[in-house]
Each structure stands twice: as C-alpha cells, then as structure tokens.
Amino acid sequence: MSQQPSPISFLVLSVARESAQSSTEQKVDALIARMTLEEKIQMVHGVRRRGFIGYVPAIPRLGIPELALTDGPAGVRHGPGTAFPAPVALAATWDRSLAHEYGAALGAETKAKGQNVLLGPMVNIVRVPEGGRNFETFGEDPYLTAQIATAEIRGIQSQGVIGEVKHYAANNQEKERLNVSAEVDERTLREIYLPAFEAAVKEAKVGSVMAAYNKVNGSFSSENAHLLKDILKGEWGFDGFVVSDWGATHSSVGAANNGLDIEMPTGEFFGDKLLAAVKQGQVNQTTIDDKVRRILRVMMRFGFFERPSQVGPIDYTAQAQVARRVAEAGVVLLKNEGNVLPLDISNFKSIAVIGPYADRATSGGGGSARISPLNTVGPLGAIAERIGNKATLRFLKFVPGNDLSKSDPATSGAGLLDDAAQLAKDCEIAIVFARDFETEGADRVSIALPEEQDEMISAVVNANRRTVVVLNTGCVVLVNRWVSTAPAIVQGWYPGQDDGTVIADVLFGTVNPSGKLPITFPRARQDLGIANPEQYPGVSGLGHYSEGVFVGYRHFDKNTITPQFAFGHGLSYTTFEYSNLKLSRSRIRAGESLAVEVQVKNSGGREGAEVIQLYVQDVKASVARPVRELKGFEKLMLRPGQMKVARMTLEARSMAFYDPTRKQWVVEPGQFKVLIASSSRDVRLSAEFEVFS
C-alpha cells in the first residue's frame, strides 16, 4: 500500500499550517497592540544576568516569557556539560544524520539547562588557514557546510530550542575581528560565504541569525542594510530575528533601521538611546514593532508561551554516546602505508606513547565554544586499558624546556628528542600525539605545529618505522617535515570528552575510520590562496577577498597545485569500488534538475563506510569558474562484498553561478561534467551532460 498522503490530505495539511501561521500572527499582533513602547524596547536588547550569556527578561504583565541564550557550537556552555567533538570533526563525518543527532543532543542539553536559544552553528567558511575559530566551522566548502548546518539546525530545533546561525557574514579571521572590513565582491559572497546561511534560513527554517563583529564592504554586519534587509529578510524571506554578536552593535538608528533586531549583551544602543530615537522620529514605531513581532513569532512558534524555560533532567550517558559516535565518524585516516593500522595487539609486545598532551583529552578549542566537560578520557589511559597486560606500555610526556635530566637549557630540547627517539627505538610500535590550540580571539601565528612537536614527530618516525602519528588540530597543519617518513597518520581533530576512547577504537580497529577532510592540507604555507597582507589580515582596516571564489580546493585546482591531502580525502581499513554511473538524462533545459546514481561496492575484508562525492564542472563558462565544485555526497555503510547504490540529485542551482549584473543565479547552456569521487583529487567515474536553453 502506498505510504504517500493523498492530494486531499496534502491540502488539509497545508491549510492547517497556514491557519496555524495566521493564528500565530494574530496572537502576536494582539500582544504588540497591548505593549507600551518601553516594553517593546525592553524586548530588543539583553540585560546582564549572572550566570547567563544572553538574557532578555520576561514581561509578566503580558505573559511574555524570558529569552535565555547560550553558547555554543560544540556543547552547551551553561555550566559544565557534554564536550562534543569540535564542529570541524562533525563536518569530517560527511554524515547528515549524525549532524542531526549532534544538533538534537545539543538542543536537548540546552533545553534541560533552561535555555531557549543555542548560539550555533557557526557556518563561516575557512578562508584564512590560521583562523583561530576554524575548529568551530564546517570547513572550506559552502555545500558541505550548508548540508551539515541544515541537518544540525533541524536537530537543535527538533528539541524546541531556537538555533542561532552565526556569524553573518564573512567573519573569517580573529585578527582585527572587531574592525576589519571584508571587502568581498557580490558573486563571491553569494557563492562562497552566504550559501550556508541561505540554506539555514530557507531549508532549516532557523529561528535566529547572529550578525558578525566585522564589517562587510565598509558597513558593520549589525547595521549592514544589504546583508540584513536586502538579502536575509528580503530575498530569503527570513521571518525570525537577528541578534548582534556580543558587543557588535555600533549605533542605535543605523542598526535599528538596517535590520538588527536584538542588541547583545546589553542595551547600550537599543535601550534608552533607541527609545529616544523613536520619540524623535528617527526610527519608526513600525520598525520597532517589526522587531518585536519577529521575536514573539519565533518564541510562539517554539512553544515558549505554553512551556516557559525550565531546568530539567538530562541523560548525560545518551549525550556522551552521540558525542562519541560523531567523534569516531569524524576521524580521518590520512595515511596508512603498509597497513600499519589497525594495530593488532597479538602482534607486538611493547608500545611507546609519546606526546606532551597524550595523557589528557583534547576536549575542544578555546573561547565561547569552550566547554567544561563532566568527564574526560585521555588517549594514554584508553590505550593502556586496551593493552592490559598483553604488552608493555611506556609513556614519554615530552614537555619541551622541562627536561630535568639536562642541566643546560639550550640542549634540553635535544636531550628530550633523544629520549623520544630512544623510547621509540626500544618499542615495537610508537604512537606519537601532537596538537595545536585554536581559540577565539586570536589567530594561530603559524600553521606549523607549536612547541617543537614537529621535531618530536620527526625524531620518533626516524627511530621507528612502525609509528602512528595522531593529530589533534582544529584545522590544517603543516606535515611536510615528517609526512614521507611517517607510515600512518590519523587526524582526530578535537574529539571532545571521549578523545582517548575514540582514538583507541580507531587505532585498534574497533572503529573503521570513515571521515573525509573538509579542508585541504597544503604541502607548504605558500601553496595556500591567502598569500598577502592585503588579503589577510588586511591593510588599513580592509581585508581584500581578491581570491574571489577560489577558496580552499578551488584555489588548488585553479592553480594546479598538488595538495598534501586533498579536500574530501580519507582512507578506510577496507576498499571500495565504484561502477555504473548513470545520469537520468544526457540533456536538460537550463533550470531543470538531474538525477545521478552510482554503484559502490566494499571490495575489502571489513565493514566500512564510504563517502561518495559528486563534483560538478562547467566545461566552458563565460566567467571564471572553479574547476570542480562539490554539489552532492552520500555516505554508505557496506559489509564486505556488499554493494549499494548512491543516489544524488543535482538541482539547477548546482550548475549555476551568481551573476551580480543580472542579480540572479545563472545556468549557462553548454557541456557539464559530473565527477564521482572518493576525494576531490581521486575521481573514480565521470559523465557529461548538456544544458540547453
């Protein structure tokens, strides 16, 4: 029997939805009619309240509940809680359903902590490799970012918590973040920096948007009429509310008239000054009503009037399971020469664990996304547990400059390196852990690993050919000094509270890695597209996005630069074969969509998951277009020998570029290629189709 609703039930559903909407609008209007101007002003800014990150007080006279806002994208920062893996690790899963679960878990914890709005996800694109908040992003690609973000937002909002997508827009560096103006052309904005926000609004129906600290083309994001009025509320039809980043409001009249709805964290501009501006006629009453309407509409839609926020129980065991599964699925196996991994405990009698931080969990990055975890498991402990008494485990903490055995500080590093090499030599297997320290508020000074960790890795891999390097970094790092000697490299990101368990599961093969890189690893810093001070950090307050749409792998492809590890790269303990690529049609009219399917078989000996990636290439275009762009992906779990079909749809937008002159998305007639790939540089199958007008 068909499960499809009949046309009549469709009609009933949509009529019901419309009438619910209109009754919400009526209720909101009725409330607004009863509010004094002072009460309205009270709703459009935060007040400081101890223990709260953002707080708009209730108006008991009218039954309007409070609004409590909390960070953030990697866990709920209202007191200690679950430290989820960093968002970049979630992106590396390339798994929409896990992103939904991650969001639902964040939403559940937000709600249980009595909060209404979660300040995330962050959907800014990795542009500057040094970016201090890259760990909070979903990487360098707008499509992947949009897909993960929409799934996560749906998850958050499924719990009756408002998602707040941030930071709108072009917020791509920490250096000068409060002042820099992202000088970015309209096409680049639309194709690279805005799609995830657009999808959050149109597809995931996000309730709230955070306006960024930085300026965009000369005007602060919190008073940028083009971003807020023309695009967000105009073109995209956003009917929720816009909140300023904390302290990112710079005016009363400008911000109020150009689309900001709530100032955070206080009412410096949207308190008494805004009240005065309304009284003087510089801001219309209807403008204030529109802000209040947006806030009340979303609060009503989320049921806050019937269910005021309340602290409740939270199942931290269930939360931890979600965090752990995401962390596992986000681990990227970068290299595995000679199948060093997975480690078979019956094959060795001694193992060395080396690294300054190997004895504690890399639970996250710093800044507003930092979480105080309830419990953590570090790699050393987890590995020791796996090994039990089956082999000898020896640990060297390797803290540069802290080598007590050497009296001369100038040689202490060298002494430690000798110790590391000796230990690696003495053991059959060596596992060396390295990390970096990304944080909000400061970009990394270099994309090399900090604190002599490169030297440490080199010493270990040179001493023992059975070495596994585990990286816990928030974004790319340079690996050139030891990459060719190290047989196995695992990218674990910031795995969250269960770091150790997750990494041990991957190393010992309980988990078959299935993550893929959401960012390109370069061979050298100069291979990256952000290459001069005009681009970053900017000169005289202007950061020129002169690379245009050629961000991340788009830059590497355009300039035929070989990456160290390509966007989309990630190995498995099994292998996959691709066959039978089929397009639904070989010719389509501009504006039509196209269905793509491909068979994938697990040709190895272990169960594993593969991310099938679809890139589109416009063979000949009238504007400079990227060589290939990610426009689809599917992650399939396959048993050994099992075959499945991946099905993906290319919408008209997948083939389009943004034409700023015509102010629209354009699909140009001509030949296009569909590339089916295991990474952006590992294309397995391709097919052509033609677009006609």
Ligand code: NOJ
């Ligand atoms: C500033 C950060 O940029 C933003 O992401 C965060 O949500 C707010 N502070 C509140 O902590």
